[in-house]
Amino acid sequence: GQNIDQPTEMTATEGAIVQINCTYQTSGFNGLFWYQQHAGEAPTFLSYNVLDGLEEKGRFSSFLSRSKGYSYLLLKELQMKDSASYLCAVSLFSGGYNKLIFGAGTRLAVHP
Amino acid sequence: ETGVTQSPTHLIKTRGQQVTLRCSSQSGHNTVSWYQQALGQGPQFIFQYYREEENGRGNFPPRFSGLQFPNYSSELNVNALELDDSALYLCASSPNPTSGGPYSTDTQYFGPGTRLTVL
Numbered sequence: 583g584q585n586i587d588q589p590t591e592m593t594a595t596e597g598a599i600v601q602i603n604c605t606y607q608t609s610g611f612n613g614l615f616w617y618q619q620h621a622g623e624a625p626t627f628l629s630y631n632v633l634d635g636l637e638e639k640g641r642f643s644s645f646l647s648r649s650k651g652y653s654y655l656l657l658k659e660l661q662m663k664d665s666a667s668y669l670c671a672v673s674l675f676s677g678g679y680n681k682l683i684f685g686a687g688t689r690l691a692v693h694p
Numbered sequence: 695e696t697g698v699t700q701s702p703t704h705l706i707k708t709r710g711q712q713v714t715l716r717c718s719s720q721s722g723h724n725t726v727s728w729y730q731q732a733l734g735q736g737p738q739f740i741f742q743y744y745r746e747e748e749n750g751r752g753n754f755p756p757r758f759s760g761l762q763f764p765n766y767s768s769e770l771n772v773n774a775l776e777l778d779d780s781a782l783y784l785c786a787s788s789p790n791p792t793s794g795g796p797y798s799t800d801t802q803y804f805g806p807g808t809r810l811t812v813l
Contacts, residue, residue: 586736615801617804622782622809623806623807624698624784624804624805624806624807625737625784625804626804627801627802627803630801669736669737671736676750677749677750678749678750679742679744679749679750680800681727681739681742681750681752682727682729682737682739682786682802683739684729684736684737684738685736686734686735686736687734687735687736
């Protein structure tokens with residue numbers, strides 16, 4: 583089966599740094615996505631990693647280690663608007679197409 | 695804004711009824727995927743359409759069906775609604791069939807979703 587684990591909830595202080603971890607065990611791997619989802623809204627794309635290493639994009643960075651089945655999303659200089667759920671998703675290539683398998687999401691609460 | 699739109703925003707149905715949800719893909723995208731997201735969970739893959747054909751399906755029963763039209767808009771139909779079908783239904787479009795094999799995938803862009811409540 584496919585298994586993607588991430589913490590259920592995290593809290594952090596405005597201006598701080600937070601790291602959200604994701605571990606996965608999947609049959610097949612074609613990259614890992616991070617999405618941000620505010621309550622009642624659509625997931626919005628944050629980052630994509632397919633090779634090992636760190637991808638930096640402004641205040642957000644994402645890291646991947648394929649050998650360890652591990653990724654993290656790093657959020658710097660936290661703002662109140664960063665309070666949201668963060669979804670880790672693995673892209674699987676099977677049967678001639680790619681599909682996304684999502685973790686349950688990590689609810690991040692940023693407080694003053 | 696992703697350019698992906700969905701209608702309706704909210705819908706209330708009773709058990710046993712049928713429902714049709716609609717999605718308009720981002721311009722230039724010919725692939726659409728549908729997901730079901732229960733409260734507090736991540737989205738679950740239902741199926742994917744490319745050029746009006748279903749080219750992949752998740753673990754959902756046949757009463758979940760879909761259509762994709764020549765303009766790449768699509769529909770999700772659910773028959774014989776059950777209480778557990780209450781969820782947020784998301785469609786996501788991407789620019790190609792994402793079938794290029796390993797190290798070839800395309801970002802999926804999500805619409806705002808349809809919140810379905812089954813009573």
